[in-house]
Amino acid sequence: MPFSDIIGQERAVEILRRELSHGRASHAYLFSGMECIGKKQTALAFAMAVQCGQVPGDSCGECLSCRKIRQGIHPDVRLYVPEARTKGATEKIYIDQVRELQATIFLRAMEGKKKIFIIDDADRMMDHAANALLKTLEEPPPDSFLILVTAFPDLLPLTVLSRCRVVRFKPLSSSAVEEILVLKRGLSAEQAGTMARYSQGSLGRVLNAEAGDLVSQRDRFMELRQRWDPGSVGSVFEVSGGFEKKTNEAIDFMEFLVTWNRDLIAMKLTGDKGMLTHADNAPDLAGESGRKDLTDLLNHADILEEALRRLRMNINQRLALEAALIRMGNEAAV
Numbered sequence: 001m002p003f004s005d006i007i008g009q010e011r012a013v014e015i016l017r018r019e020l021s022h023g024r025a026s027h028a029y030l031f032s033g034m035e036c037i038g039k040k041q042t043a044l045a046f047a048m049a050v051q052c053g054q055v056p057g058d059s060c061g062e063c064l065s066c067r068k069i070r071q072g073i074h075p076d077v078r079l080y081v082p083e084a085r086t087k088g089a090t091e092k093i094y095i096d097q098v099r100e101l102q103a104t105i106f107l108r109a110m111e112g113k114k115k116i117f118i119i120d121d122a123d124r125m126m127d128h129a130a131n132a133l134l135k136t137l138e139e140p141p142p143d144s145f146l147i148l149v150t151a152f153p154d155l156l157p158l159t160v161l162s163r164c165r166v167v168r169f170k171p172l173s174s175s176a177v178e179e180i181l182v183l184k185r186g187l188s189a190e191q192a193g194t195m196a197r198y199s200q201g202s203l204g205r206v207l208n209a210e211a212g213d214l215v216s217q218r219d220r221f222m223e224l225r226q227r228w229d230p231g232s233v234g235s236v237f238e239v240s241g242g243f244e245k246k247t248n249e250a251i252d253f254m255e256f257l258v259t260w261n262r263d264l265i266a267m268k269l270t271g272d273k274g275m276l277t278h279a280d281n282a283p284d285l286a287g288e289s290g291r292k293d294l295t296d297l298l299n300h301a302d303i304l305e306e307a308l309r310r311l312r313m314n315i316n317q318r319l320a321l322e323a324a325l326i327r328m329g330n331e332a333a334v
């Protein structure tokens with residue numbers, strides 16, 4: 001899709017358009033920001049803008065080149081994604097994928113003006129694959145662009161990060177999620193509104209679930225949260241026991257706790273219900289935030305962020321969840 005079709009990432013798109021139209025585009029970018037907010041689509045829009053030539057600073061979205069990029073068959077626009085090479089294995093980007101990129105990047109473009117290489121989920125690169133890529137990042141050929149896309153830039157080696165121009169993508173606003181759901185998914189404004197409220201800034205969350213599912217999932221998490229007694233380790237095990245093999249559910253629960261905690265902080269600092277993700281639970285939030293100390297809530301935000309990072313890295317999910325809940329309980333007891 002052209003830049004002009006990307007919703008909710010105006011700042012990132014503007015930076016890229018400006019750099020492209022002034023001939024100042026970097027040959028190595030890192031697009032960073034949470035999952036499912038339009039980073040990969042923007043990388044493809046960048047590729048279309050480079051190759052198309054019909055619309056200054058953007059692409060037409062209609063010509064042969066644009067259509068080939070959209071279909072993933074343009075020979076000068078290559079997308080690398082993590083692969084699971086054995087059944088059940090974690091998806092990784094392997095060194096032979098990087099070697100293939102390196103073999104192609106020094107060849108002349110076949111159809112387009114330039115060559116664009118996009119590495120999605122770049123944080124999943126194996127160490128030696130990242131090391132191999134370094135050489136290319138140091139001196140990318142002038143007729144090529146490399147775009148690394150990641151939700152977890154801190155998992156990439158600093159040597160890789162430091163060679164890329166970083167473009168940050170922010171979480172989508174509720175209204176942007178709503179607009180995307182209405183325009184691209186044909187939902188009614190009411191359905192889109194309900195789903196957007198629970199999206200927490202990520203479109204992936206709502207695209208993978210129906211509105212009713214999200215609401216009932218939220219209710220279940222609320223119930224689990226209430227069962228968790230911060231002073232009791234036994235209750236922590238009771239909560240975490242429900243997630244033993246359902247890894248994504250543990251992550252969803254943790255993300256729910258993050259938004260709940262964020263709402264507690266917002267209530268404490270501003271009392272403004274308009275800022276809340278869980279606005280329909282404003283009375284509960286007001287009561288709880290009144291009983292809690294701001295320093296504890298801020299500490300909890302750090303604990304939750306670290307736990308979420310560990311959960312996503314596939315470290316023992318149940319342990320990470322339990323450790324976070326126990327640490328938060330200890331804070332409350334101090």
Ligand SMILES: [Zn+2]
Pocket residue numbers: 052053054059060061062063064065066
């Ligand atoms: Zn075009």
